[in-house]
Structures are given as structure tokens and as C-alpha cells.
Amino acid sequence: MNEINDFYLDKDVMSLVKKDFNKKGFVVLDNFFNNSYCSDLKRLNKLKFKESFIWNIEKFSFIKDHRDFNFLSDFLETCFGIKIKLDFQIKRFSHRDFTLRHDSVKLFNDFYVWFYVCNKWDESFGGYRVFEIKGKQFIFNVKPNRICIVKGDKKINNFVKYVNCFSGKNSFLMVGN
Amino acid sequence: MINSKVNLEKIKRSFSDSKPFKHVFIKDFLERGEYGKTYKSLVRETFEIKNSDLFSFSQTCDFSSINHKDLKFFYNFLVSKEFSDFVSKIYGKKLKVGAINVSGTLYQKGDYLLCHDDMLDDRKIAFMFYFSDLSKKDGGSFDMISLKKNSDFGILKSITPKENSFFMFEVSNKSFHQVQEVLTDIKRYSISGWLK
Numbered sequence: 001m002n003e004i005n006d007f008y009l010d011k012d013v014m015s016l017v018k019k020d021f022n023k024k025g026f027v028v029l030d031n032f033f034n035n036s037y038c039s040d041l042k043r044l045n046k047l048k049f050k051e052s053f054i055w056n057i058e059k060f061s062f063i064k065d066h067r068d069f070n071f072l073s074d075f076l077e078t079c080f081g082i083k084i085k086l087d088f089q090i091k092r093f094s095h096r097d098f099t100l101r102h103d104s105v106k107l108f109n110d111f112y113v114w115f116y117v118c119n120k121w122d123e124s125f126g127g128y129r130v131f132e133i134k135g136k137q138f139i140f141n142v143k144p145n146r147i148c149i150v151k152g153d154k155k156i157n158n159f160v161k162y163v164n165c166f167s168g169k170n171s172f173l174m175v176g177n
Numbered sequence: 178m179i180n181s182k183v184n185l186e187k188i189k190r191s192f193s194d195s196k197p198f199k200h201v202f203i204k205d206f207l208e209r210g211e212y213g214k215t216y217k218s219l220v221r222e223t224f225e226i227k228n229s230d231l232f233s234f235s236q237t238c239d240f241s242s243i244n245h246k247d248l249k250f251f252y253n254f255l256v257s258k259e260f261s262d263f264v265s266k267i268y269g270k271k272l273k274v275g276a277i278n279v280s281g282t283l284y285q286k287g288d289y290l291l292c293h294d295d296m297l298d299d300r301k302i303a304f305m306f307y308f309s310d311l312s313k314k315d316g317g318s319f320d321m322i323s324l325k326k327n328s329d330f331g332i333l334k335s336i337t338p339k340e341n342s343f344f345m346f347e348v349s350n351k352s353f354h355q356v357q358e359v360l361t362d363i364k365r366y367s368i369s370g371w372l373k
Contacts, residue, residue: 055324055331055355056291056292056294056324056353096358098230098291100230100231100291101230124287126233159230161230162233162289162291162358164233164287165316165358165360166286
């Protein structure tokens with residue numbers, strides 16, 4: 001788990017994170033990775049992305065990368081006591097990209113885990129991920145080096161808000177499930 | 178209310194021959210005086226920001242509860258037999274008297290409506306009156322989209338809103354459309370609703 005900021009590997013911090021997660025059903029951890037791993041992740045941007053565009057479902061770019069995220073599985077197991085096989089995708093969102101909530105795309109995961117790789121991002125650009133849990137909306141804003149973990153449920157629906165023209169040439173990577 | 182120069186026979190033909198789904202776009206639709214009064218009242222209305230996975234825009238209250246007398250007058254026209262008869266003649270089928278879910282919409286820079294088909298609650302016709310003059314560089318066009326994966330795929334036709342124009346289309350499982358994101362500081366005003 002050398003990739004993770006030492007702060008989050010402290011037993012007392014892990015205990016607080018677990019408590020928060022059990023209470024709310026989700027947790028957002030900022031400055032999650034250490035600096036060298038952050039720089040390493042930014043290299044993903046240099047890879048060749050392919051577009052996925054289905055008019056009434058989604059638009060973004062993605063790559064299939066065989067990067068090893070086992071250290072994250074280890075962290076989740078140590079922190080939350082959960083064993084999870086992470087099947088991560090690397091998606092890039094820029095102007096005009098989105099995903100819609102769609103009845104035919106009912107994903108059901110025990111846990112949703114994803115992190116953001118970007119330089120700068122403003123909430124007004126869109127791109128934030130929204131989870132609808134029991135009729136309530138929870139917004140997970142894009143922020144560099146932020147990881148989000150959400151407890152899954154059959155009734156959960158989620159989407160990524162359309163990235164509007166205020167984003168200019170900025171983009172972000174969403175790595176996770 | 179409707180401009181006497183509007184040629185119904187020409188419009189009927191245009192509607193029935195249109196693709197990718199039945200629609201018609203009519204310029205200079207309302208009598209100039211009625212258009213001006215409605216426009217002035219509309220831009221003074223309160224618009225509330227609406228956001229979802231599918232859209233971002235601002236909207237007035239439903240016109241069934243509107244207070245302003247000129248907008249109330251316009252609403253009364255939309256729920257009148259005159260209006261539903263006019264639309265029925267174009268559509269070629271009978272429609273119920275009384276437009277539903279009528280409201281004013283404002284799209285500003287960064288606002289959009291993503292691709293969907295409008296199929297909901299037995300809606301038969303969707304209509305909109307445009308109160309802004311846009312050009313291609315502004316975005317904000319109404320795009321008709323085909324989801325069939327053949328040569329006719331994607332945006333097949335775009336309507337750029339013009340002031341005092343009327344647009345209607347038949348709601349069906351083919352009526353996929355979007356409002357392209359507004360890219361400039363222009364304000365795109367419209368009044369829209371449905372007929373059953």
C-alpha cells in the first residue's frame with residue numbers, strides 16, 4: 001500500500017473512516033495517494049483513449065489498462081473488512097461527455113469505488129457523479145487525488161453530469177467502477 | 178392570435194413529408210402584436226434552475242397557475258379549441274382540447290437537453306414557440322436524432338430557433354431529439370407544452 005498517503009494507513013484514521021462509512025453509506029477521502037503515485041497516474045492521460053458514445057446513454061473516452069490496483073483492494077479489506085475484486089475502468093470526461101441514469105443499465109455493485117485524476121476542475125463545469133440513494137441525491141464532485149467509496153444497493157442509480165462548455169479544454173479521469 | 182398569412186395546406190404537407198420523424202417549423206407564426214406582448218411578459222417572469230442527468234435549464238411555473246395577464250391570455254389560447262384544432266389539422270388526427278405542462282424555458286450559456294424521445298403520459302404532439310433569434314455559433318439548436326445504426330444515424334436535422342417561430346413534432350418511439358448546449362451569452366427563450 002505504498003501508493004497511499006501514510007495518513008490513511010494510520011489505524012486510528014482507518015477506524016474513523018470506517019465509522020463514517022458505516023454511518024453514511026459512503027466516504028470521500030482527499031489527498032488519498034502519495035505524490036509520486038499521483039504523478040504516475042497522470043501518465044495515463046498519454047495513452048490512447050477510445051470513444052464510447054451512445055446518444056441516449058453515455059459519452060466519454062476510455063482505455064483498457066491492466067494496471068494493478070490490488071493495493072486498493074488491500075486497503076479496503078484492512079479499513080472496512082470487505083473483500084472486493086476491483087474491476088476498474090479508466091474513463092476520460094471532457095466537454096460534451098456525460099452518462100445518464102438508464103433503466104436498462106441497472107448496475108449493481110456491492111461497492112462503488114473510484115478516484116479522480118486531473119489538474120484543476122470546477123464544480124460549475126459539471127462532470128460530478130450523482131448517486132440517488134433512497135430518493136436522496138448525493139453529489140461527488142471532481143477533485144484531484146480524491147477517492148470516493150459508496151456502498152452499493154439494488155435501488156441505487158447513478159450518473160455523471162454533462163460536462164459543459166465552461167470546462168474549456170480541461171478534462172478529468174475517473175478510475176473505478 | 179395566429180398570423181393570417183400562415184398557409185395551413187403547405188404546413189400539412191411539410192409535416193407529413195418530414196423526416197426523421199414528423200415535424201414542422203413555421204416562421205412568423207403569431208400576429209406581431211401578440212408575439213410582442215407575450216415576449217415582453219415572458220422575459221420578466223421568474224425562472225427557476227432545473228437540473229437532472231438529462232438537462233440543465235431554467236423554467237417558469239406551469240402556465241396553468243401563471244399570474245401575468247398576457248401570459249394567461251397566451252395560455253388560454255393554448256388550451257383553446259382553436260389551437261388544438263389547428264394542430265389536429267396538421268397532425269391529421271384528433272387531439273384533446275387543452276395543452277398540458279405548458280411553461281416558459283430559458284437556456285443560457287452551458288444549458289442543454291440531452292437525447293430523449295418525450296414518450297410519456299400518452300403525449301401525441303410536442304410543441305414550442307421560440308422567442309429568441311439564434312445563429313449556429315450560439316448552439317441551442319433543436320436536433321432530430323436517429324438511433325438506428327445504419328447510414329441514417331445521428332443528427333439528421335437541426336432547427337435553429339428564430340423569434341416568433343413555432344415548432345411541433347409527433348411524439349413516437351422515433352422522436353429522439355436534443356437541445357444542443359448554448360455556447361454563447363445569448364438567452365434562448367421558449368414556451369413549450371404537449372397535446373394528447
